Amino acid sequence: MSITLTPPPNHRWVAPTPKKNLIVGMGDMLASNDVSSQLVTYSLGSCVGITIYDPVAKVGGLLHAMLPDSAINLDRAAARPYMFVDTGLPAMFHAAYALGGAKARLVIKFCGGAQFLDDKKIFRIGERNVEAVMGMLARNGVRLAASETGGHASRTVRLDLANGNVTLEIPGKQSYLL
Amino acid sequence: MKADELIAKAKNLQVPSPAVVSLLGMLAEEEADNEEIIQVITRDSVISSKILGSCNAAVYGLATPVTSIDQAVLYIGHSEIHRLVMTAAFGGVLNQALPGYAIGEQELWQHSLLTAHVCVIISERTPHGVIDPAIAYTGGLIHDIGKNVISRALTPEFQGTLMELIEQPGHSLLAAERAVLGTDHAEVGACLLRKWRLPELLIEGVAHHHKPASRPNVKLSTLVHVADLIAHQAGNSPGIGSYAAQTDAAAVTALGLEAADLEKLVMDAYDTLAEVAGKRVVS
Numbered sequence A: 001m002s003i004t005l006t007p008p009p010n011h012r013w014v015a016p017t018p019k020k021n022l023i024v025g026m027g028d029m030l031a032s033n034d035v036s037s038q039l040v041t042y043s044l045g046s047c048v049g050i051t052i053y054d055p056v057a058k059v060g061g062l063l064h065a066m067l068p069d070s071a072i073n074l075d076r077a078a079a080r081p082y083m084f085v086d087t088g089l090p091a092m093f094h095a096a097y098a099l100g101g102a103k104a105r106l107v108i109k110f111c112g113g114a115q116f117l118d119d120k121k122i123f124r125i126g127e128r129n130v131e132a133v134m135g136m137l138a139r140n141g142v143r144l145a146a147s148e149t150g151g152h153a154s155r156t157v158r159l160d161l162a163n164g165n166v167t168l169e170i171p172g173k174q175s176y177l178l
Numbered sequence B: 001m002k003a004d005e006l007i008a009k010a011k012n013l014q015v016p017s018p019a020v021v022s023l024l025g026m027l028a029e030e031e032a033d034n035e036e037i038i039q040v041i042t043r044d045s046v047i048s049s050k051i052l053g054s055c056n057a058a059v060y061g062l063a064t065p066v067t068s069i070d071q072a073v074l075y076i077g078h079s080e081i082h083r084l085v086m087t088a089a090f091g092g093v094l095n096q097a098l099p100g101y102a103i104g105e106q107e108l109w110q111h112s113l114l115t116a117h118v119c120v121i122i123s124e125r126t127p128h129g130v131i132d133p134a135i136a137y138t139g140g141l142i143h144d145i146g147k148n149v150i151s152r153a154l155t156p157e158f159q160g161t162l163m164e165l166i167e168q169p170g171h172s173l174l175a176a177e178r179a180v181l182g183t184d185h186a187e188v189g190a191c192l193l194r195k196w197r198l199p200e201l202l203i204e205g206v207a208h209h210h211k212p213a214s215r216p217n218v219k220l221s222t223l224v225h226v227a228d229l230i231a232h233q234a235g236n237s238p239g240i241g242s243y244a245a246q247t248d249a250a251a252v253t254a255l256g257l258e259a260a261d262l263e264k265l266v267m268d269a270y271d272t273l274a275e276v277a278g279k280r281v282v283s
């Protein structure tokens, strides 16, 4: 059987209402269950972006961490846990649980950690950030649904809170789904 | 030369005023006396009024508005006045959107300000007297000024080729620019400064910011090179190929820095972000 959709008389096509952007700054995190919004973080370079999403509770979180290890400055970590991977990741998971997210349902995606052309390996922040995330997820038995790390481009990340879609944008390119 | 050709074609570039040029000359020669600097600024009515406008903006939270440069110096200090002069002089070029690089309005500006701040942070930590903080600030601020000119030459077609090139392993943005246009943003920036008669010291800093010559001693380019890389990691890193940049280990060593220092610098740079974000170009 086929269905033909006939627009009602005087029908006007309406563009979908634009999503509200909830912007996540550097060294910051947001968790939300507002399905009319998307979480956005701009131009991740060596920083890392981790998104989590519970498709049943429709709860999501986005972390934009800058450095791998809070040991470099514990006071800063206490004041701003989201600057660091090791303190930011657990804090994001807890924020999602507080909104009704369940660990078993969380879909986790990961991007960022760009690197310079750095043969002598003097700026290893991007690489160390990626290692820190992978290590921490592995230790906690958490599986990644998708990831795109490394490379020499900065990435803008969007998490749609209605459906958990993660979109990446690289300067000069069309955006694409992760 | 290719760089001069592109510069000749670039219309509506805000040229720094004679006062700015002589001010930078004085700083480079290290013969600037604070009194003289104030005089030079005061004589330039456009810059002066921009400075006063900035001073009276909310960021400084002055109880009563300042009405003269003398007064402004009292309230916010010489080095801050210098920064305001430089941001007024170069902000018009640096805050523009650069579609050739897919850089949005204000994006290069934020990166430039952050690089300038990091230059000062590093210069204050390196052995005393190496590079004057005012010159360091200016060098950081204008290091990518050539991108404004290159961007205009990057047609969609050239932009496509540029992107293909930097996707090849080991290919830098600078090399790609050279392959596509016969020149790069560092060279064009240096030519622009030469045309504007800015001091050699600054020209060196811009010309070599991706390939600094750090021997026998630290130069402005050494400082700008490292500060630029730090700023990319601590702030926004706008545009095509922002990480397709070659790092120079010798520059890091020449500044007496180690891996752990670099991470701390990223953190310190991050701390200045809020300050940087408050600074708009006063027109």
Ligand SMILES: [Fe+2]
Binding pocket: B143, B144, B185, B209, B210
């Ligand atoms: Fe550059």
Ligand SMILES: [Fe+2]
Binding pocket: B111, B115, B143, B144, B228
């Ligand atoms: Fe730069």
